[in-house]
Amino acid sequence: MTIAKGDRLPSTTFATMTENGPEQIASDDFFAGKTVALFSVPGAFTPTCSARHLPGFIDKAEELKAKGVDVIACTAVNDAFVMGAWSKAAGADGKVTMLADGNGDFAQAVGLTMDGSKFGLGTRGQRFSMIVKDGVVEELNVEAPGDFKVSSADHMLEQL
Template sequence: MTIQPGQPIASVPVKHVTEGGVEDSTSADILGTGTVVFFTVPGAFTPTCHLNHLPGYLAAADQLKAAGVDKIVCGTVNDHHVVKAWAEATGALGTIEFIADGLGKLAGALGLERDLTGGGLGVRFNRASLLIRNGNVEIVNVEGAPGEVTSSGAPAMLEALKG
């Protein structure tokens, strides 16, 4: 079942990728303090994630921070080496933090897993965005169709923050 507003963020071991490097951490340590926008993508370097979803958050980072967001975090089911390379290639490192959920345990704990084994990708995150305040989920937006970035994109999150 997908995590719902009012529920606390799960605490699962993950790799935290920042401009300072890669560290072992937990999702609760990364997402549990302050106002956090957490968006999840099926995979680093995949077409929609690489060309639309991540760039939208990167472009809106200043607006999100002005609206009271303390940090923006992207989660993906990839190993931390791939996530770090993706963060560097997109120029997002230093503006957006990343969670490398290599085994998909966080995706499962949040009920945001998506089975893409038919396409050879295994279980991944569904495309989604969450607004989390002090460890409690306030907003959950999950995309309805593959390749879409509407409800989970930065413009939708900005609108939600204004409302």
């Protein structure tokens, strides 16, 4: 079942890259007491994700925070090493927190997976964004396959 506005996010675990290597973080702890602008991409370093999706959130980070967002986070079905390298390459450090969903547990738990097998990607998370307040989904924007419209930073700014 796909998550919906008003639902509490399921309890899963992400990994983040730190100076000491990958560290696990419980989703309940990450979202507790904060307003989080979360977006999901099918994969780090992939064309639309790298050229438009992540850069939009980096560029609009201050505007999002001015509208009440405490943390901007990106998740993908990639490991923490890849997400850490992508963050550095894109200049996201300090602006966007990378949440590695290495096994796709979060994507599966929220019911937003996609089959990228024909591109050699296997099961991935769909392209979406959500505004999460204290663990509850306040806004949810799921893209149609191949689209990049409603999950953008610009669209999210209009919702805040």
